[in-house]
Every structure is written in structure tokens, then in C-alpha cells.
Amino acid sequence: MALKKKPVKGMNDRLPEEMEIRDYVIGLIKETYKSFGFSSIETPCVEHLENLLSKQGGDNEKLIFKILKRGEKLKIDEAKEEGDLTDGGLRYDLTVPLSRYYANHANELPSPFKALQMGNVWRADNPQRGRFRQFMQCDIDILGEPSNLAEIELILATTCLLGKLDFKNFTIRINDRRFLKAMAAYSGFQEKDYEKVFIILDKMDKIGLDGVASELEECGYAKESVEKYLQLFKEIKNDVEGVRWCKEKLQGFLEDEAADSLEMIITSVEHAKEAEFTIRFDPTLVRGMSYYTGTIFEIAMDEFGGSVGGGGRYDKMIGKFTGQDTPAVGFSIGFERIVMLLSERGYEVPSKREKKAFLLEKSLPKESVLKVLEMAKKEREDGKQVMLVKQKKNKKFQKEQLKEQGYTDIIEVYADSNFD
Amino acid sequence: MALKKKPVKGMNDRLPEEMEIRDYVIGLIKETYKSFGFSSIETPCVEHLENLLSKQGGDNEKLIFKILKRGEKLKIDEAKEEGDLTDGGLRYDLTVPLSRYYANHANELPSPFKALQMGNVWRADNPQRGRFRQFMQCDIDILGEPSNLAEIELILATTCLLGKLDFKNFTIRINDRRFLKAMAAYSGFQEKDYEKVFIILDKMDKIGLDGVASELEECGYAKESVEKYLQLFKEIKNDVEGVRWCKEKLQGFLEDEAADSLEMIITSVEHAKEAEFTIRFDPTLVRGMSYYTGTIFEIAMDEFGGSVGGGGRYDKMIGKFTGQDTPAVGFSIGFERIVMLLSERGYEVPSKREKKAFLLEKSLPKESVLKVLEMAKKEREDGKQVMLVKQKKNKKFQKEQLKEQGYTDIIEVYADSNFD
Numbered sequence: 001m002a003l004k005k006k007p008v009k010g011m012n013d014r015l016p017e018e019m020e021i022r023d024y025v026i027g028l029i030k031e032t033y034k035s036f037g038f039s040s041i042e043t044p045c046v047e048h049l050e051n052l053l054s055k056q057g058g059d060n061e062k063l064i065f066k067i068l069k070r071g072e073k074l075k076i077d078e079a080k081e082e083g084d085l086t087d088g089g090l091r092y093d094l095t096v097p098l099s100r101y102y103a104n105h106a107n108e109l110p111s112p113f114k115a116l117q118m119g120n121v122w123r124a125d126n127p128q129r130g131r132f133r134q135f136m137q138c139d140i141d142i143l144g145e146p147s148n149l150a151e152i153e154l155i156l157a158t159t160c161l162l163g164k165l166d167f168k169n170f171t172i173r174i175n176d177r178r179f180l181k182a183m184a185a186y187s188g189f190q191e192k193d194y195e196k197v198f199i200i201l202d203k204m205d206k207i208g209l210d211g212v213a214s215e216l217e218e219c220g221y222a223k224e225s226v227e228k229y230l231q232l233f234k235e236i237k238n239d240v241e242g243v244r245w246c247k248e249k250l251q252g253f254l255e256d257e258a259a260d261s262l263e264m265i266i267t268s269v270e271h272a273k274e275a276e277f278t279i280r281f282d283p284t285l286v287r288g289m290s291y292y293t294g295t296i297f298e299i300a301m302d303e304f305g306g307s308v309g310g311g312g313r314y315d316k317m318i319g320k321f322t323g324q325d326t327p328a329v330g331f332s333i334g335f336e337r338i339v340m341l342l343s344e345r346g347y348e349v350p351s352k353r354e355k356k357a358f359l360l361e362k363s364l365p366k367e368s369v370l371k372v373l374e375m376a377k378k379e380r381e382d383g384k385q386v387m388l389v390k391q392k393k394n395k396k397f398q399k400e401q402l403k404e405q406g407y408t409d410i411i412e413v414y415a416d417s418n419f420d
Numbered sequence: 421m422a423l424k425k426k427p428v429k430g431m432n433d434r435l436p437e438e439m440e441i442r443d444y445v446i447g448l449i450k451e452t453y454k455s456f457g458f459s460s461i462e463t464p465c466v467e468h469l470e471n472l473l474s475k476q477g478g479d480n481e482k483l484i485f486k487i488l489k490r491g492e493k494l495k496i497d498e499a500k501e502e503g504d505l506t507d508g509g510l511r512y513d514l515t516v517p518l519s520r521y522y523a524n525h526a527n528e529l530p531s532p533f534k535a536l537q538m539g540n541v542w543r544a545d546n547p548q549r550g551r552f553r554q555f556m557q558c559d560i561d562i563l564g565e566p567s568n569l570a571e572i573e574l575i576l577a578t579t580c581l582l583g584k585l586d587f588k589n590f591t592i593r594i595n596d597r598r599f600l601k602a603m604a605a606y607s608g609f610q611e612k613d614y615e616k617v618f619i620i621l622d623k624m625d626k627i628g629l630d631g632v633a634s635e636l637e638e639c640g641y642a643k644e645s646v647e648k649y650l651q652l653f654k655e656i657k658n659d660v661e662g663v664r665w666c667k668e669k670l671q672g673f674l675e676d677e678a679a680d681s682l683e684m685i686i687t688s689v690e691h692a693k694e695a696e697f698t699i700r701f702d703p704t705l706v707r708g709m710s711y712y713t714g715t716i717f718e719i720a721m722d723e724f725g726g727s728v729g730g731g732g733r734y735d736k737m738i739g740k741f742t743g744q745d746t747p748a749v750g751f752s753i754g755f756e757r758i759v760m761l762l763s764e765r766g767y768e769v770p771s772k773r774e775k776k777a778f779l780l781e782k783s784l785p786k787e788s789v790l791k792v793l794e795m796a797k798k799e800r801e802d803g804k805q806v807m808l809v810k811q812k813k814n815k816k817f818q819k820e821q822l823k824e825q826g827y828t829d830i831i832e833v834y835a836d837s838n839f840d
Contacts (some may be wrong), residue, residue: 003741004468005524008508011464013521015528019460023450030443035773035800037807040439044431044554045465045540046485046510048424065466068486068506070544076499085496085505086488088428090466101433104425108435110821112809120465124490134464147810149780152793264786272793274800321423353455360569366684373572373692380455380694387457389532390567401530 010125010133021342022136024349025335026118028164033140036157038114043097045120046088051096056317058289060092063123090122094139095317095330102143103321112145114153118335130340141330143318148261150329151295151313152268155279158309158331162299163275165342170308171278171300172269175285176262177292177312179246182254183283187229188222195290197221197229202286209233238280240266246283258294265295291317295329304341309333353385357407359398360390361414372413430545430553441762442556444769445755446538448584453560456577458534463517465540466508471516476737478709480512483543510542514559515737515750522563523741532565534573538755550760561750563738568681570749571715571733572688575699578729578751582719583695585762590728591698591720592689595705596682597712597732599666602674603703607649608642615710617641617649622706629653658700660686666703678714685715711737715749724761729753773805777827779818780810781834792833 007013014022030040046067053061066086068074079085091097094117102113118138125131140158142150155172162170180201184194200215207215209230216226232249236242240263247259262281269279287296287310296312311331318326356379358372376386387407392398399410427433434442450460466487473481486506488494499505511517514537522533538558545551560578562570575592582590600621604614620635627635629650636646652669656662660683667679682701689699707716707730716732731751738746776799778792796806807827812818819830 003471003474003520003523005520005741007464007520007524008466008468011466012462013464013524014460014462015525016459016461019462022462023460027447035805037777037805039436040434040443041436042434042439042442044427044433046428046431046542046554048428051423054423065490065508066488067510068488068502070485074502076501076505079496079499081496082488082494088485090487100423100425100427103423104427104433105435110825114807122466134466145810149789149808149810153808156793156797264789267786268790268793271790272797274797321425357457366687369569369684370688370691373576373688377576377692377694385455385457387534388569388573390565390569405530 008133010127012132012134018339018343020349021339021347025165025339025342029118029138029161029333029335030116032161032164033114033116033157036114036153036160038116038140038157041098041101041115041117042119043091043094043101043117045090045122047091047097047100049083049087049089051100052089052092054096054320056096056099056291056320057092060123063092063125064089065122065124092123093121094119094137094332098139098141098330099318099321102318102326106322106326111143112150113143115139115141115143117141130337132336136335138333138335139330140333141328143326143328145329146315146327148265148295150327151265151297152272154311154329154331155265155269155297156272156274158299158333159269159277160274161333162277162338165338166347167301167303167341168276169278169302171280172297173280173282173285173300174262174266174295174297175282176258176295178254178258178294179250179262179283180286182246182250182258183229183232185253186250187232188225189229193221198286201284202288204233204284233283236281236283238282240281242281242283262295287312289314297331299333301341303345304337307334308337308341351406353383354409355385355387355405355407356409357387357389357402357411359395359402359410359412360388361412362390364413365415368413368415368417371419375419428553430547432552432554438759438763440769441759441767445585445759445762449538449558449581449753449755450536452581452584453534453536453577456534456573456580458536458560458577461518461521461535461537462539463511463514463521463537465510465542467511467517467520469503469507469509471520472509472512474516474740476516476519476711476740477512480543483512483545484509485542485544512543513541514539514557514752518559518561518750519738519741522738522746526742526746531563532570533563535559535561535563537561550757552756556755558753558755559750560753561748563746563748565749566735566747568685568715570747571685571717572692574731574749574751575685575689575717576692576694578719578753579689579697580694581753582697582758585758586767587721587723587761588696589698589722591700592717593700593702593705593720594682594686594715594717595702596678596715598674598678598714599670599682599703600706602666602670602678603649603652606670606673607652608645609649613641618706621704622708624653624704653703656701656703658702660701662701662703682715707732709734717751719753721761723765724757727754728757728761771826773803774829775805775807775825775827776829777807777809777822777831779815779822779830779832780808781832782810784833785835788833788835788837791839795839 067088069087120134121137122134189197213230243263291314292312293315294313298307298310301308313329315327379386487508489507541557542554609617633650663683686699711734712732713735714733718727718730721728733749735747799806
């Protein structure tokens with residue numbers, strides 16, 4: 001009656017060493033965002049299929065784990081399609097559940113509402129390095145705050161967290177969907193083509209200016225527009241100067257407010273940051289999700305060769321659930337990537353407790369056991385982590401194992417041990 | 421395009437106040453068991469259906485949320501039964517995943533292995549007060565320790581946790597499956613009838629001695645056996661005296677070792693306990709799951725009018741996965757019940773941070789915003805929780821809301837405010 005030992009495809013068992021880092025990072029995330037006034041929330045892992053399939057999730061909607069209906073016995077042989085058998089699915093992100101949550105509870109929540117949501121999400125992706133079918137997401141959102149105070153606080157809190165984890169020299173890339181649109185309009189692209197143009201622009205990192213130029217031309221856009229467009233990217237500086245330059249150059253296409261706001265975000269973050277990093281205006285930053293309406297940002301970390309988080313303003317999405325637009329800005333942290341980076345660099349969780357082990361002789365008399373229990377209690381009250389174990393035949397190996405687990409102080413206990 | 425606002429049936433959104441308690445209790449659980457040398461582990465929420473259906477789960481196996489297979493397109497119209505369409509399901513407890521986990525990783529784990537697993541489980545139960553379709557379980561297990569040191573530490577750690585949550589005057593009921601069997605054998609019941617007898621005995625709390633007697637007789641068991649059986653319960657004291665009395669009385673039916681071990685567990689717990697509670701030998705304690713092989717225990721809490729946790733020794737279960745018997749003792753804490761009890765009695769999480777709010781005038785000039793950001797940073801560095809919010813029209817209401825959230829120190833900030 002041997003059963004399957006391996007976990008299901010693409011999902012992981014977590015060993016104690018990994019869990020120690022995970023638990024520590026989770027605690028630090030909760031602690032840090034709390035200090036900025038964020039509240040923890042939780043939503044169920046199972047969500048209505050119709051919410052999951054509401055076109056907010058992009059390609060993730062193809063990767064849903066669907067759940068058989070419960071209740072009356074299912075008539076499998078009469079079923080024609082998946083919809084006849086399923087009504088729920090495992091969530092693929094935390095954004096759809098957050099929107100539903102806010103729609104359901106806005107009356108009970110403060111405004112603005114600063115929410116921290118951590119939880120597992122599931123995607124039936126093809127597993128590969130750093131990509132799993134169950135993974136933890138960590139979303140931080142401010143709902144109901146139209147001003148850029150929301151962006152400023154999100155970036156400050158998130159970078160503060162990364163600083164506490166000893167990450168240095170990372171970069172916050174920041175842009176605004178309104179800049180993206182204004183640049184495209186200024187260059188003569190038509191509104192209907194914007195999304196396609198942005199998808200190509202998004203490849204700048206990989207294929208460079210010339211690559212973007214030739215792809216745009218291949219798509220049949222006017223050479224004049226393409227040249228005008230690319231000239232902008234050549235001239236724009238990656239700082240507040242660049243933002244101001246855009247404000248001048250894109251007049252008539254870009255609202256002054258958008259430029260002033262972006263400048264203020266960059267200045268404020270530089271002024272009040274609590275970690276070592278750079279914030280860089282990056283007009284080539286696109287971010288895939290079409291629900292973004294304003295500021296967008298991403299954490300670029302050279303160590304990882306990619307992004308470990310990002311987000312932006314999405315003022316229209318909550319309204320799709322509630323019928324009433326609610327300003328919203330969110331940040332999603334790549335929890336799994338951060339844990340992976342920490343593990344790879346041999347990160348040691350700052351341990352607050354000394355570790356002490358008592359190795360008890362196998363048939364220790366009752367009185368001695370009582371004595372050891374008492375000592376262990378006292379050591380714990382003094383703040384130590386105390387392990388009691390029975391001695392094994394191979395005591396040497398046992399002690400080595402304990403040392404590997406960090407038990408530096410190992411006391412062997414025998415019937416004749418005297419602890420008074 | 422309005423979407424469904426309510427969560428799926430029987431599963432809950434968690435509001436910030438509830439989450440504050442949950443997060444606190446989770447942190448305390450991890451901290452407390454860690455101080456006893458337990459390690460956190462995690463298993464996927466999705467488990468192989470064949471593992472879930474391996475008859476370890478009792479009635480829970482009827483309550484599984486099954487998940488549609490992924491991969492090739494499903495041929496719904498050709499499917500005859502659920503097994504044609506599903507290969508995974510949401511776990512209904514943490515015991516099956518723990519057994520699989522240990523089978524998969526025993527070589528990488530210390531022995532004995534002291535594991536703490538917290539995570540959601542799902543059961544398609546009919547929702548009612550205190551019973552949900554998604555809920556958090558918290559299991560603590562010691563694998564690979566045959567001696568009663570495992571039972572002693574599990575009970576000490578768990579009661580220490582409850583003490584830290586200000587629970588008092590609860591009772592640990594303790595018994596041993598071997599006592600149950602010995603008492604039945606002594607009274608003349610046949611081995612094949614034990615489980616049926618125990619199911620009736622388990623009702624003692626509700627129907628009393630006489631009720632148990634008449635139900636046993638109704639089932640057709642010999643009057644003599646029933647009387648002999650019940651006489652035992654009348655005579656047994658609920659302490660170590662009772663255990664010793666059984667050792668004498670049940671000679672030939674009960675191994676001495678079982679009685680000595682139970683006596684030692686009770687004595688040790690009384691000696692080294694770190695909370696105010698009673699440990700009581702309770703020969704009527706049955707616990708449903710038939711996989712228990714030795715000690716069984718339960719936390720009885722009058723406040724709740726029932727059990728908030730329990731467990732026991734199950735030396736045969738791991739072997740079903742591994743083919744090799746592994747001694748095991750586990751405790752499952754009723755996390756949701758504990759959180760409910762705390763909420764109902766208005767439990768306030770011990771807050772370490774003072775809370776301070778800055779209420780910013782709506783169009784505060786940039787220089788002032790920078791100044792406030794700087795002050796907030798300093799306050800956070802001093803250990804405070806700092807909230808920045810823009811002033812709203814109804815400032816009075818806004819301040820009341822902040823006070824309700826615990827922001828006792830509220831500073832209004834205007835362009836002409838002087839903070840130097």
C-alpha cells in the first residue's frame with residue numbers, strides 16, 4: 001500500500017532550512033509594512049470562476065486549476081464542457097481577490113485603505129527554475145488615495161523592507177502610462193496601435209534601440225513616427241531632468257500634472273529613502289498588464305538579472321467589481337525570488353535565541369528526567385531554544401547533527417549527573 | 421460587468437482586526453514551538469488524490485475538493501466518472517501531507533524530527549458556526565521518538581503556548597488506546613467489537629454512565645460484560661492513582677509499560693508545566709481516528725464547551741507511506757477555535773508600537789511633504805507605527821476613524837506648520 005512520496009507536479013515541500021528564511025521574511029514583511037500603517041488581510045484560496053475569468057488576469061486565465069462542483073452528485077456522463085462541472089478555481093493572483101474583497105467590505109474599511117496580502121497562488125505553468133505551480137505572492141496596495149502620496153509610501157516601504165534584508169544597489173525603475181501614451185501620440189502613432197507599440201518598446205532591454213526601430217518598421221508604422229519616437233528615448237535623461245524635459249517637449253500631449261507628480265515621487269523617494277538604492281525615470285518601462293492607468297514601477301536587481309517586484313496605479317479595476325471607480329496603487333513583491341536570492345547567497349536569519357540541547361541517557365530515571373525538564377524550562381524562560389533528545393547508539397553522529405542545526409551548547413545527561 | 425462580491429461558499433475574507441489576532445497567534449505559535457526545538461515545514465495545498473483517498477482520512481475523504489487534471493485538453497464528453505477528470509485535490513488535513521513529506525525527505529531530516537506545520541485545509545462540509553470550508557490547521561508532530569519524552573514535550577509546549585495567550589484553567593484529558601483495549605478485554609468484550617464499544621463510550625460526556633450502559637446492552641453485548649466495564653469507570657480516579665489502580669486491576673490485559681509511561685507523562689507535565697491548567701487521566705477519552713496506537717490527549721476548555729485541540733501517538737501510519745514503521749506523536753491545535761475564543765473575549769494583541777498619524781493638508785507644498793516624510797522616517801526608526809494621510813473634508817470623522825484604529829497621536833500638517 002505504498003503511496004506517492006513526491007509532491008504533485010510543480011509544487012514544493014519546504015524543508016526546515018528554507019522555512020526558516022521564509023518565516024523570517026514573512027515576519028519582516030508584516031512588521032515593516034505595519035510600521036507604515038498597512039493592515040494584513042486574507043482572502044480564500046478558492047475564487048469564483050467567473051471572477052477569475054473576468055479578463056483582468058491576462059494569460060493567467062489559461063492556467064487556472066479548476067475545482068469540481070460540490071453538492072449534488074455530478075452527472076459526469078451528461079457533462080459537455082468544463083463549465084458544467086466546475087464553479088470555482090484556485091486563484092492565480094491576489095489582485096482579483098483584493099478587488100472582490102474591497103467591493104465586499106469597503107464600508108467596514110478605513111479610507112484610504114492600506115492593505116498587505118500574502119498568500120499562495122496557483123498557475124498550471126510548465127515548471128522550470130524559479131517558476132512553480134504553487135507559490136507565495138505578496139501584494140501591498142493603497143485603495144482610495146488619489147494623490148501620489150500612495151506611490152511615495154509604497155516605494156518607501158518596499159525599499160525599506162529590501163534594505164532590512166541587506167539588499168543594496170538595486171534600482172527602482174519608474175514611469176507613467178500617461179508618459180508612454182504621450183510619447184506615442186507626439187510621435188504620430190494612432191491610439192489603436194499604442195498597445196502593440198508598447199509591447200515592442202518593452203523589448204528595449206533585450207534588442208536595443210535599433211532592434212525596437214526595425215520591429216516597429218516591420219509592423220508597418222511610418223518611418224517618420226518611428227524615428228521621432230526613438231529620438232525621444234535617445235534624448236531623455238533617467239532622472240528628474242528627464243521628467244522636466246518631457247513636460248516641455250510633450251506639451252499638448254502630456255498633462256502637466258502627470259509630469260509634476262512623477263517628479264515629486266522621484267524627489268520624495270530620494271529624500272526620504274531608508275535603504276541604499278537608485279530611483280531612475282525609465283521611459284521604456286511598460287509593464288504588461290493593461291489595467292495600469294498611471295504610475296508604473298519595477299524593482300530591478302542585478303543579482304537576479306531581472307525584476308523582483310513591481311506594480312503601479314490601476315484606478316479603473318476596482319470599479320469593475322463595485323461599479324464605482326476607486327483610486328488604487330499596488331506593489332507586488334516577488335517573494336519566491338527574494339527567498340531564492342537569500343538562500344543562494346547563504347543568508348543567515350538573524351537568530352535571537354541561543355540554542356542548547358540536552359542529550360538524555362536512554363533509560364534515565366524519572367527523577368533525572370524531571371530535573372532536566374525543570375532546567376529546560378528555566379533556560380527557555382531565559383530566552384534560549386532548548387532541545388531535549390534521547391541519546392542514540394551513535395552519539396558522536398548525533399552531536400554532529402545537533403551542531404549542524406546550531407546547537408552549540410550540548411549537555412549529556414546521565415543518571416549520576418549532578419546539576420546542583 | 422459586475423462580478424461576484426461575496427467569497428465562495430463557506431470560505432472567509434479576513435478583516436484587519438481579525439488578521440491582527442491571527443498574525444499574532446501565528447507568530448506566537450512559531451516562536452513558542454521553536455523555543456522547544458521544533459522546525460517549521462510546509463507542504464503543498466494540493467495533494468495526489470490517491471494519497472488523500474488512502475483511508476487515513478476517515479469521513480473527510482468524502483469532503484474533498486477535487487481538481488481537474490491539467491495538461492492535454494480534457495475529453496469531458498467521454499468521461500464516465502470523476503476519476504477520469506481529476507488527479508489532485510485540496511488537502512483535508514495536514515497529517516496525510518506530513519506522512520508523505522516524511523516519506524519523501526526522511527534522509528534529509530534530523531531524527532527525531534520535531535515538525536510544526538501550519539496551513540489551510542479544505543473540507544466541503546456544510547458551513548455552520550465555527551465550521552468552514554477553508555480553515556487553518558496547526559499540527560505539531562515528533563517523528564522518530566519512541567519514548568514518552570515526545571508526549572511530554574508536545575503537551576508542555578502546547579500548554580505553554582495556551583498560557584501565553586492568557587488561557588487558564590483548561591484541562592488536558594489524557595488516555596491511552598492500550599488502556600481502552602485492556603479495559604474492554606478485561607470486561608469480556610471481543611476484539612472485533614472494540615471499535616463499536618469505544619464509539620459508544622465516547623458519548624459518556626453527553627449521555628452519562630447509564631446512557632452508555634443501555635446503548636451497549638441495546639447492541640446485544642453481554643450484561644455481565646457491560647456491568648463489569650462500567651464498574652471500572654465508576655472506580656477509576658482521574659489522576660496517577662487511577663493509572664496505578666488500572667495497572668493492578670488490568671493485570672494480564674495491560675502491559676505494565678503502558679501504565680508506567682502514562683504515569684510518567686502525567687507526573688512530568690505536572691512538574692514542569694509553564695501554564696495554569698490541570699492534566700487529568702480520563703479513561704473515557706476515545707478520539708475518533710483509528711490510527712492512534714498509544715497515548716491520546718485532548719485540550720478541554722470550558723469557555724468553548726469543547727475541545728480546542730488534541731492528538732496522540734500513531735506509530736503505524738508513516739509506515740504506510742514508507743514501508744518502514746516510524747514512531748510518531750502529534751498534536752493538532754484548533755487554530756480557528758482559539759482565534760474565535762480570543763476575538764469573542766475582546767482580546768487585544770499586545771502591541772509593541774505606539775501609533776502616530778500625520779494628517780496632511782490636501783495641497784501641501786512639496787517642501788512640507790518632504791519634511792513630513794523625514795519626520796515619519798525618524799518616528800519609525802524610533803519604533804513607532806506611522807500613518808500618513810491626506811486630510812479629507814470631514815476631518816473630524818477622519819480623526820475618529822484613526823483613533824479607532826489606535827492612532828492616539830494625530831498631528832495635522834499645514835503649509836505654515838513649523839516643526840523645527
